[in-house]
Amino acid sequence: MGVAQLDEVNNRIAEAAKRFGPLDDNAPKPKLIAVSKTFAAEDIQPILEAGQVDFGENRVQEAQGKWPTLKEAFPNTVLHLIGPLQTNKVKDAVQLFDVIHSVDREKLAKSLAKEFAATGKNLPVFIQVNIGEEPQKAGIAPEDAVAFVALCQNTYNLDVRGLMCIPPAGEPAAPYFAQLAGLAKQANLNELSMGMSADFDTAVEMGATYVRVGSAIFGQRDYP
Ligand SMILES: *Cc1c(COP(=O)(O)O)cnc(C)c1O
Secondary structure: OOHHHHHHHHHHHHHHHHHHOOOOOOOOOOEEEEEOOOOOHHHHHHHHHOOOOEEEEOOHHHHHHHHHHHHHHOOOOEEEEOOOOOHHHHHHHHHHOOEEEEEOOHHHHHHHHHHHHHHOOOOEEEEEEOOOOOOOOOOEOHHHHHHHHHHHHHOOOOEEEEEEEOOOOOOOOHHHHHHHHHHHHHOOOOEEEOOOOOOHHHHHHOOOOEEEEOHHHHOOOOOO
């Protein structure tokens, strides 16, 4: 697994983007986030050398172990936090990551705002929506999403770029992607972070601007 798979994923994204419709030149093009969680620096290095810029990790501590060195070697890298963020990890997350995809509660919005004020940073963020309303999953409830976006923007001055979701496993994802796209429109947001190895073609056909693809590039993970 590696660079050949990266090329194939990029080709599939380009094909799916055509099916989404003729993109006007100003519309954001779908971007690939290579999800490198559980993989070691030596697996990530060839993907960086192939020119991949956006990478995703779901744990702050794991990312701290490999990314400072990799980012030094590849300074253009954009590192996305795609997993749940505890408020006691906000300081570390803001130091290492460039985009946060998992803002899902006011306590976290407040904690990020405080850290941004202290550091002078204002990282782009996504609001994670629990699109299937699954009790075990993170994310704001769909019916609260639009108001929560406004709260993050108006009360906490967060630079909210879009919405993110992980649809329920074992069900067709398309209706959930469509629902997320509808919520983003209501909230006046342009970006959609949706689609993983199993369903990224569908996500792009439905307007995803970021797909988060791990195993289709890096191979099967030993643990989730
Ligand atoms: C692991 C992970 C992915 C990538 O999953 P694959 O099925 O390996 O492509 C995408 N999004 C999130 C939030 C993840 O945790």
